[in-house]
Amino acid sequence: MKKLFAFLICLQIFKPTFAQNNSLNVEQLQAEVKQGIKQAYNASVRIIAYNSELQSGVGGNFSGVVVDKKGHILTAGHAITPNAIYLVTFPDGRQVKAKGLGVIANADAGMLVITDKGKWPTAKMGWSSILENNIPCLSIACPGSLGLNNPTVRFGYISNKLHDNGYIQNTCLMEPGDSGGPLFDLQGRVIGIHSRIRDVQEDNFETPIDVFRKYWTVLQSPQNHTAFIPEDKFSPDKKAQEKPVPEIAALSSSFKAQNSELQQTVFAVKDSVQKASILCTLVNLKGLFPESDLSGKSFFISKSSEIGEYPTIEVVAGKFVSAKVLNRDEKNDLALLEVSMEINGGVALQSINTDSVSFEEVGNFLISPQPQKEGIMSVLGNRFLAIPKSPAAFLGLGVNFNTDTHKITVTAIYHEWTNGKAENIKKGENDIQIGDVLTRINNEPILTVDGLSKELSKHDIDQSVSLQYTKKSGNTLTKDVVLKHYYVAPSTSVDHFIEGKSQRRDNFKEALVHDGKLNPTDCGGPLYGINGKFYGINIARFSRTTSLAMPTKVIVQFVKESKIIL
Missing domain, CATH: 2.40.10.120 (Thrombin, subunit H)
Incomplete structure (x- = not known):
C-alpha cells in the first residue's frame, strides 16, 4: 500500500495577453x-x-x-x-x-x-x-x-x-x-x-x-x-x-500560443562527459556589453551545480554544439554559457523590470516552457524568500522532530559530496549516529528543525559549528562539526513524491516559490507569467509542493558581473 502522505524571435518582457485556444x-x-x-x-x-x-x-x-x-x-x-x-x-x-x-x-x-x-x-x-x-x-x-x-x-x-x-x-x-x-x-x-x-x-x-x-x-x-x-x-x-471548469484538468493546453513562442528561449544542455541533461535559457545581452563582444555568439544561463566543464547545448533537435562556461555564481547556483554561433532572440535582459514582486502577484499563473513539449503550469505561491541551509546537505544529518519524545532526532546519515561523488567517511562510536538527539548548536537550544537550519545559514562552507547531542546510552557529547557538501540520495519515503528533489536546492538568499511540478531535470529553464513577463530561471525542485526560481534581479546582476571573453 502506498504511503499516505526552442531560430528564434526576441521576447518582449511585457506583452498583450496571448490568444486562448478554447472557451476558457x-x-x-x-x-x-x-x-x-x-x-x-x-x-x-x-x-x-x-x-x-x-x-x-x-x-x-x-x-x-x-x-x-x-x-x-x-x-x-x-x-x-x-x-x-x-x-x-x-x-x-x-x-x-x-x-x-x-x-x-x-x-x-x-x-x-x-x-x-x-x-x-x-x-x-x-x-x-x-x-x-x-x-x-x-x-x-x-x-x-x-x-x-x-x-x-x-x-x-x-x-x-x-x-x-x-x-x-x-x-x-x-x-x-x-x-x-x-x-x-x-x-x-x-x-x-x-x-x-x-x-x-x-x-x-x-x-x-x-x-x-x-x-x-x-x-x-x-x-x-x-x-x-x-x-x-x-x-x-x-x-x-x-x-x-472542465478545461481545468488540461489547463496548459490553453497556452499553446505562449508555449510555441516561449519555447524558443529554452534548450536542453548536457555535459559531454557525464551525459546529464537539464535545461538552459537563451538570453539576449544587447545593451549590457559592447556589440563587438557579442557578435557571432549566443549566451545561455543554467543551473551551475548540474553543469560540468564541458557542456553541450541542443541548438536544434538532435544537434548538440559545444559551449564554454564563462562564469559561475555558486551562491545562486547559476552558470553563464557561450556558444560560437549566433542565435537570434532570447530574453532581453537589458529591458527587464527587476523590481520586487508584490504580494498582489501571488496567485498569478506561470509557465515553465519545455523544449519540444508542452510547458508546465503553476501559480506564484510566495514572494522573495531566503532558503536556509539544510542539516542534510551541510551537516550530513537527516533530522526530524519526534512527536513522541518531543525532541530533534537524527534520522539519517549522508556521505560527503567530493569531486562529483559521495565519499563514505568512517565514523567513530562517539560520532553522531541515527537515533541520537540533537540538543544544542553553538550552545543554544535546538527547539525546531527550522531553528537549526537558520543557525547553520549564519556559517559558510568549511566553517564549524558546535553540536551537542545525546546518545542512546544517555551520554551527552559535544563536537565541532565542519560544514561541507553532502550527497542526499532521493528517497520517496522521505520526499513524499516519486519524482524527487534537486540535489542542490537550498542556501539561497532570495528565491521565488511556485507550485510547478518540475522534475530536477527541468531546472535551468525560464519562468514566465501568462502575459509574457519574465520572472526568472527555475533553479530547483525544492519539495513536494515547491519549485524555486532565481528572480530577474539576481539574473541581471549575475550577468552584469560576468566577463564576456573574446
Whole structure:
C-alpha cells in the first residue's frame, strides 16, 4: 500500500495577453484565484506546540484556519492534543496562544480556540456536499520544508469530490506541515482541511468541511471523541455552489500560443562527459556589453551545480554544439554559457523590470516552457524568500522532530559530496549516529528543525559549528562539526513524491516559490507569467509542493558581473 502522505524571435518582457485556444477565459480565472486569496489568506495560520517553560514554540509546524470571531481554528485531528497549548502565527506576523479542543480521529478533524484577547481575520466556511469534480480550489498553508511563518499558495481542482476513503481528493500539492491547512474555493470559503497525501502528486486528501459542521458542538469539548458522537443539523446553501471548469484538468493546453513562442528561449544542455541533461535559457545581452563582444555568439544561463566543464547545448533537435562556461555564481547556483554561433532572440535582459514582486502577484499563473513539449503550469505561491541551509546537505544529518519524545532526532546519515561523488567517511562510536538527539548548536537550544537550519545559514562552507547531542546510552557529547557538501540520495519515503528533489536546492538568499511540478531535470529553464513577463530561471525542485526560481534581479546582476571573453 502506498504511503499516505526552442531560430528564434526576441521576447518582449511585457506583452498583450496571448490568444486562448478554447472557451476558457484564463485571465478571468486568474482574477478569481487572486480574489479568493485576498478573501482567505489572512485567516490561514501556522501552528506549533508551545513550551510554557521556555516560552517558545517547539517541534514541527502544522497549519489551520480561523473561522469565527471567537477564535475557533479548524485543523487536522492528528496534529493536536486536547488541552495542549499552541503558538499560532498569522500571516502578518502576529502571534497568539491557542488551546487544543476536540479531536475526532477517524475523521481526522480537530479544533483549537485562541485564548488571547483580540480580533482576528476569519474565513467563511463553505459546504463540501455541493462540491463537483473540476471545481478550482486553493491551498493556503505552511509547508514544513519551507519553515515560513506566512503561508504559501497552491492552485488545483477537485479530482474526486468524495473518494472512497471518505476524503476529498484534489490536485493542490501538499506535504508535511500543511496538515490542518485549509482548502478554499475561489470565493475564499473553506471546503476542506488538509489531512493526508500519497506519493503520487495528484493524491492529496482533505477532511470535508461538512464534517466540522456536523460535529461543531462536539469538537468544542477538549477530548478525543471515540464513542457515539451526536451530530449537529445543518443544510447546505445550494446558491453557494461553484461551477465546474472542465478545461481545468488540461489547463496548459490553453497556452499553446505562449508555449510555441516561449519555447524558443529554452534548450536542453548536457555535459559531454557525464551525459546529464537539464535545461538552459537563451538570453539576449544587447545593451549590457559592447556589440563587438557579442557578435557571432549566443549566451545561455543554467543551473551551475548540474553543469560540468564541458557542456553541450541542443541548438536544434538532435544537434548538440559545444559551449564554454564563462562564469559561475555558486551562491545562486547559476552558470553563464557561450556558444560560437549566433542565435537570434532570447530574453532581453537589458529591458527587464527587476523590481520586487508584490504580494498582489501571488496567485498569478506561470509557465515553465519545455523544449519540444508542452510547458508546465503553476501559480506564484510566495514572494522573495531566503532558503536556509539544510542539516542534510551541510551537516550530513537527516533530522526530524519526534512527536513522541518531543525532541530533534537524527534520522539519517549522508556521505560527503567530493569531486562529483559521495565519499563514505568512517565514523567513530562517539560520532553522531541515527537515533541520537540533537540538543544544542553553538550552545543554544535546538527547539525546531527550522531553528537549526537558520543557525547553520549564519556559517559558510568549511566553517564549524558546535553540536551537542545525546546518545542512546544517555551520554551527552559535544563536537565541532565542519560544514561541507553532502550527497542526499532521493528517497520517496522521505520526499513524499516519486519524482524527487534537486540535489542542490537550498542556501539561497532570495528565491521565488511556485507550485510547478518540475522534475530536477527541468531546472535551468525560464519562468514566465501568462502575459509574457519574465520572472526568472527555475533553479530547483525544492519539495513536494515547491519549485524555486532565481528572480530577474539576481539574473541581471549575475550577468552584469560576468566577463564576456573574446
